[in-house]
Amino acid sequence: MSLIVMKFGGSSVGDAERMKRVANRIVERKREGHQCVVVVSAMGDTTDDLIDLTKQICTVTPPAREMDMLLSTGEQVSVALLSMAIHSLGYAAVSFTGWQAGLYTEAVHAKARITDMKPDRVKKALAEDKIVIVAGFQGMTEEGEITTLGRGGSDTTAVALAAGIDADVCEIFTDVDGVYSTDPRIVKCARKLNEISYDEMLELANLGAAVLHPRAVEYAKNYNVTLVVRSSFNHNEGTNVKEEAAMEQGIVVRGIAYDKNVARISILGVEEKPGQLAKVFTALAKEQIDVDIIVQSGVLNGLADFSFTVALSDADKAQSVIESIRGTVGFREVTSESNLVKVSIVGAGMVSTPGVAAKMFEVISDLGISILMVSTSEIKTSCVIENGRLNEVIQALHTAYGLDTDSTVFVGGPSERR
Amino acid sequence: MSLIVMKFGGSSVGDAERMKRVANRIVERKREGHQCVVVVSAMGDTTDDLIDLTKQICTVTPPAREMDMLLSTGEQVSVALLSMAIHSLGYAAVSFTGWQAGLYTEAVHAKARITDMKPDRVKKALAEDKIVIVAGFQGMTEEGEITTLGRGGSDTTAVALAAGIDADVCEIFTDVDGVYSTDPRIVKCARKLNEISYDEMLELANLGAAVLHPRAVEYAKNYNVTLVVRSSFNHNEGTNVKEEAAMEQGIVVRGIAYDKNVARISILGVEEKPGQLAKVFTALAKEQIDVDIIVQSGVLNGLADFSFTVALSDADKAQSVIESIRGTVGFREVTSESNLVKVSIVGAGMVSTPGVAAKMFEVISDLGISILMVSTSEIKTSCVIENGRLNEVIQALHTAYGLDTDSTVFVGGPSERR
Numbered sequence: 001m002s003l004i005v006m007k008f009g010g011s012s013v014g015d016a017e018r019m020k021r022v023a024n025r026i027v028e029r030k031r032e033g034h035q036c037v038v039v040v041s042a043m044g045d046t047t048d049d050l051i052d053l054t055k056q057i058c059t060v061t062p063p064a065r066e067m068d069m070l071l072s073t074g075e076q077v078s079v080a081l082l083s084m085a086i087h088s089l090g091y092a093a094v095s096f097t098g099w100q101a102g103l104y105t106e107a108v109h110a111k112a113r114i115t116d117m118k119p120d121r122v123k124k125a126l127a128e129d130k131i132v133i134v135a136g137f138q139g140m141t142e143e144g145e146i147t148t149l150g151r152g153g154s155d156t157t158a159v160a161l162a163a164g165i166d167a168d169v170c171e172i173f174t175d176v177d178g179v180y181s182t183d184p185r186i187v188k189c190a191r192k193l194n195e196i197s198y199d200e201m202l203e204l205a206n207l208g209a210a211v212l213h214p215r216a217v218e219y220a221k222n223y224n225v226t227l228v229v230r231s232s233f234n235h236n237e238g239t240n241v242k243e244e245a246a247m248e249q250g251i252v253v254r255g256i257a258y259d260k261n262v263a264r265i266s267i268l269g270v271e272e273k274p275g276q277l278a279k280v281f282t283a284l285a286k287e288q289i290d291v292d293i294i295v296q297s298g299v300l301n302g303l304a305d306f307s308f309t310v311a312l313s314d315a316d317k318a319q320s321v322i323e324s325i326r327g328t329v330g331f332r333e334v335t336s337e338s339n340l341v342k343v344s345i346v347g348a349g350m351v352s353t354p355g356v357a358a359k360m361f362e363v364i365s366d367l368g369i370s371i372l373m374v375s376t377s378e379i380k381t382s383c384v385i386e387n388g389r390l391n392e393v394i395q396a397l398h399t400a401y402g403l404d405t406d407s408t409v410f411v412g413g414p415s416e417r418r
Numbered sequence: 419m420s421l422i423v424m425k426f427g428g429s430s431v432g433d434a435e436r437m438k439r440v441a442n443r444i445v446e447r448k449r450e451g452h453q454c455v456v457v458v459s460a461m462g463d464t465t466d467d468l469i470d471l472t473k474q475i476c477t478v479t480p481p482a483r484e485m486d487m488l489l490s491t492g493e494q495v496s497v498a499l500l501s502m503a504i505h506s507l508g509y510a511a512v513s514f515t516g517w518q519a520g521l522y523t524e525a526v527h528a529k530a531r532i533t534d535m536k537p538d539r540v541k542k543a544l545a546e547d548k549i550v551i552v553a554g555f556q557g558m559t560e561e562g563e564i565t566t567l568g569r570g571g572s573d574t575t576a577v578a579l580a581a582g583i584d585a586d587v588c589e590i591f592t593d594v595d596g597v598y599s600t601d602p603r604i605v606k607c608a609r610k611l612n613e614i615s616y617d618e619m620l621e622l623a624n625l626g627a628a629v630l631h632p633r634a635v636e637y638a639k640n641y642n643v644t645l646v647v648r649s650s651f652n653h654n655e656g657t658n659v660k661e662e663a664a665m666e667q668g669i670v671v672r673g674i675a676y677d678k679n680v681a682r683i684s685i686l687g688v689e690e691k692p693g694q695l696a697k698v699f700t701a702l703a704k705e706q707i708d709v710d711i712i713v714q715s716g717v718l719n720g721l722a723d724f725s726f727t728v729a730l731s732d733a734d735k736a737q738s739v740i741e742s743i744r745g746t747v748g749f750r751e752v753t754s755e756s757n758l759v760k761v762s763i764v765g766a767g768m769v770s771t772p773g774v775a776a777k778m779f780e781v782i783s784d785l786g787i788s789i790l791m792v793s794t795s796e797i798k799t800s801c802v803i804e805n806g807r808l809n810e811v812i813q814a815l816h817t818a819y820g821l822d823t824d825s826t827v828f829v830g831g832p833s834e835r836r
Contacts, residue, residue, distance in 0.1 A: 016474035050495070054502055056434035062502040069513050070498035073491035077468070080488035084472060084480040095487050100562060121562070144518055144539070 002168040003126070004029060007039040007136065007158035012173055012232040013078055014044030022232065023085035025173075026131060030091055035126050037165065039136045039158040040082055042074025050074065064109035068138075068148045072098070075135035075154075083133045093131040096121060098147075099140035101132075102164070103157060107141040111150030114139060114219070117164035126165070134161060152213020159216045163223035170225050172212060173232035178239030179204065179211055181403040182256040186391050190398065191405040193254065194237070195245035200254045201227075203346040203380045207257035217241065245348070252349035252356055253401040256394055259342045262292075262384060263315035264372065266307045267322055269332025272299045276329055280306065283325050289314045293342075293375040293384065303332070307373060309384060312338055340372065341390050344382040345397060357381040363400045364393060420586040421544070422447060425457040425554065425576035430591055430650040431496055432462030440650065441503035443591075444549060448509055453544050455583065457554045457576040458500055460492025468492060482527035486556075486566045490516070493553035493572075501551045511549040514539060516565075517558035519550075520582070521575060525559040529568030532557060532637075535582035544583070552579060570631020577634045581641035588643050590630060591650035596657030597622065597629055599821040600674040604809050608816065609823040611672065612655070613663035618672045619645075621764040621798045625675035635659065663766070670767035670774055671819040674812055677760045680710075680802060681733035682790065684725045685740060687750025690717045694747055698724065701743050707732045711760075711793040711802065721750070725791060727802060730756060758790065759808050762800040763815060775799040781818045782811060 006026060013019045022040075029036050050070050054062050079095035086093035102118035125132045136154025139147050149156055155172060162170035176184070177192050179201065184190040196204075198221035205214040211229055220227050220241065230238025247254075270276055277296070284291055289310055297305040310318045315336045322334045343364075350356045360381055364371055373384040385393065398404055424444060431437045440458075447454050468488050472480050497513035504511035520536035543550045554572025557565050567574055573590060580588035594602075595610050597619065602608040614622075616639035623632040629647055638645050638659065648656025665672075688694055695714070702709055707728055715723040728736045733754045740752045761782075768774045778799055782789055791802040803811065816822055 016471065019475055053434065053495075053499060057437055057499055057503045057506070059506045063505055066498045066501045066505070066513060069501070069515075070495060073494045073498075076491045076494075077471075077488060080484045080491075081471060081475055083484045083487075085475045087481055087484070088475070088477045095484060097487075097564075146515075 001033045001035065003035045003037075003165065005037045005039065005158050005162040005165075005167045005170040006173060007154060007171065008041070008173045008232060009154065009175075010041040010044055010047070011175060013040055013082065019043070019078075019081055019085050023082060023089055025232065026082075026086060027089050027091055030131055037122060037126070037132045037134060037161055037167065038082065039134050039154055039161060040075065040078045041136050041154040042071075043078050043081075046074040046077065047071055065145065068109045068146050071148055072135070072138040072146050075137055079133045079135045083131075086131055086133075091131055092129065093133055094125045095133040095135070096125075097135045098138035098157070099144075101134040101161065103139035103160065105139035105141060105147045105149065107143065107145065107147075109147055112139060112141075112147035113215075114149070114156065114160050117160050119161060119164040122161065122165060152215050155213045155216035156219055159219045159223070159225050159227070162225045163219070167225070169228055170220070171228045171230060171238070172216075173230060174211055175232065176211060177231045177234070177236050178229045179241070179255070181254070182394055182398055183258070186394050187398045187404075189404045191403055193239045195240045195242065196254055197245040197348050198241060198243060199379055200245065200346050200348055201241045203344070203377075204255050204257050207259050207342070207344045207346070207380075207382075212241070247347075247349055251347075251402055252353045253345045253347040253403065255346050256397050256401070256403070257344045257346060258390060258394060259344075260387065260390075261312050262309050262338075262340045262342050263312045263318075264307055264309050264337045264340055264384065265315065265318050265322065266305060266335045266337070267329075267331050267333075268305050268335065269303045270306060271330040272302050272304050276304075277306065279325060279329050280322065283321050284310075284318060287317060287321050289318050289321065293373050293382065295373050309340075309342070309373065339387045340384055341387045342382050342384050343390070343393055343397070344380050345401065346380045348379050350381070351378045359400060360397065363396050367392060367396060369393065419451045419453065421453045421455075421583065423455045423457065423576050423580040423583075423585045423588040424591060425572060425589065426459070426591045426650060427572065427593075428459040428462055428464070429593060431458055431500065437461070437496075437499055437503050441500060441507055443650065444504060445507050445509055448549055455540060455544070455550045455552060455579055455585065456500065457552050457572055457579060458493065458496045459554050459572040460489075461496050461499075464492040464495065465489055483563065486527045486564050489566055490553070490556040490564050493555055497551045497553045501549075504549055504551075509549055510547065511551055512543045513551040513553070514543075515553050516556035516575070517562075519552045519579065521557035521578065523557035523559060523565045523567065525561065525563065525565075527565055530557060530559075530565035532567070532574065532578050535578050537579060537582040540579065540583060570633050573631045573634035574637055577637045577641070577643050577645070580643045581637070585643070587646055588638070589646045589648060589656070590634075591648060592629055593650065594629060595649045595652070595654050596647045597659070597673070599672070600812055600816055601676070604812050605816045605822075607822045609821055611657045613658045613660065614672055615663040615766050616659060616661060617797055618663065618764050618766055619659045621762070621795075622673050622675050625677050625760070625762050625764070625798075625800075630659070665765075665767055669765075669820055670771045671763045671765040671821065673764050674815050674819070674821070675762045675764060676808060676812060677762075678805065678808075679730045680727050680756075680758045680760050681730045681736075682725055682727050682755045682758055682802065683733065683736050683740065684723060684753045684755070685747075685749050685751075686723050686753065687721045688724060689748040690720050690722050694722075695724065697743060697747050698740065701739050702728075702736060705735060705739050707736050707739065711791050711800065713791050727758075727760070727791065757805045758802055759805045760800050760802050761808070761811055761815070762798050763819065764798045766797050768799070769796045777818060778815065781814050785810060785814060787811065
């Protein structure tokens, strides 16, 4: 008998039929003799419908606190209905809101981080042999304010609960069979991974593989929670995410990710003197702009060029921040480019295998494509290139690193993240 | 400056436009310099929509606890949106669920009674000059379970809050101008009452005048909360409900109510011996059947006839309960009649004015209508008659007791009760 946390996203419980299917899936587990705690998101379009209502009512941006009051009802509806569906199958179930489940967060709205987990009521209900259904995505501050966790919140709820009750495994049900070596919509022979390490998953998640939210992966790593990503539509083995993942013979790259949410800002003709970079990035940090890759060219005639990448949505803001410090920094021109993509190879074996990054540069160059920026870490190498021929590049890298498989894979839509 | 509790029902906040209208109404009060606490119900059809969902999902009756988890989200949506609407008008507002507002109930679902009111957060928010929006109809047990209060729950929430924060007045906004001398859909010249006492209101409420729920009136009486029933569509003076209500010169009857939810059960040919009535009514009480009027005829040849009224929905059950004790009681026959109505006159002055009841019997007799049963209390007299000529009877009584007015009144639909 194991203690299992199961997490179902909003599309898995999108309507009454799907809700009943999920209830059956949970009861199967119960029949196998396991103790089950289930985390569930708001049904399908609920959140969007609620946001539409606010647009009809509000002429100014609504307070984040009230948005949390509003949106947290979505999961409360889901948990109550799922508990009823299980009850109709003849099993005892009890639903809890985030605060009832003991999920405490910092006093921040719309993207609160979990500060504490006191799952006493969950444990008590399990001891009474009940299936426990917990609302994902939400918690409560010490002062009794309802908060939401932001993107990936339900994944994080599931992991935090799994850690809090010392569960044997945390199963994340999604609309794909697991984590793939790359996006199966681009590479038909992408392979489903049986195992992946937390660090690799973290890189893939951060690089835009939408199956799991990075915050949830980080939480799982910190509390050593074994995650399984699997399909809610079939019983195939999913992907295990854990501390140490076995590598197949001869393979060093686990997966290939891409991120189109990239803009490059270039500051040209910067006067070379100490502290210039610090001024630029302090100004950006003050405006909450995250900078990813940073490249400085060589100095020519006392003038240097800087480039860095930011999220596409931050590009205009970043450009005007730079313009605003023109007086203190001194430069000729600031430019912004979009229509770029960051392609990355990820694999824990890279650090001990020479030539892995070099092969990436070679593959891209062989396609006649310019590499605009490069960034590396112990387990990944990223290249920024123009967006136009992305699919070709990913396919070529997938083949070059020996990741192609013959089997046809399930091609799903983008996973939900809530 | 007064401290005001304002309660708006579900139809008052049925859509975005109405929600904004209610927000304006509240802000008007705030601009007048008052402190405002607002209790609001779920938007229009929300509750019905949620119940529809349960019907799609459940094959058995869903647990009442989970229904409360589900239905309480309706008010939470309302309070968040109303708070946002007020925020859009430039005023500070904060919304609270029942449990956040400190409304504690007994551990019963679907119809919990309020056990305690600890409105610390409400008081704190008022001290911060905020408009406070509280979810009606819901509370929490000491164990942290979400409960709902059942019919009239939002009225009761408003009254309990008004008592808890020692408000100057509790305004119940509805779709009619106030409490009328009788149903304005039946009597065109019904008069809106300026004042009515708790006891009279209680009788009218119990007799089916749907403006205020009896539980809320009882709570108001116990805690001496002044209620005002008024329209959410205009600024007319409403009806004041308080301990002592002034009577207009020459008028002893405040209002005329009717109740069609009546069935008469008759037990004929009962053997006359001690304890017979006790056996019958103990058996009915065990099955949770409320009995209203009871009449026993004279004894003839050692046999008596009993009649009593019950709610229409309880008639079949009552009949079979009586059949089941035939052996211990001993009677010839039990019959059930529907198509009846109970007409009542209510007025605190009746006790000190002789002949008020006699006039009622006379008016009904003059119409050639038989009075089937009679029941009296200090402030009311009720007659059960056949349903067919109800409107004529009410009109005749209204005229006979001097209640007719010349002004045309607003004719509203039935008020919501949640």
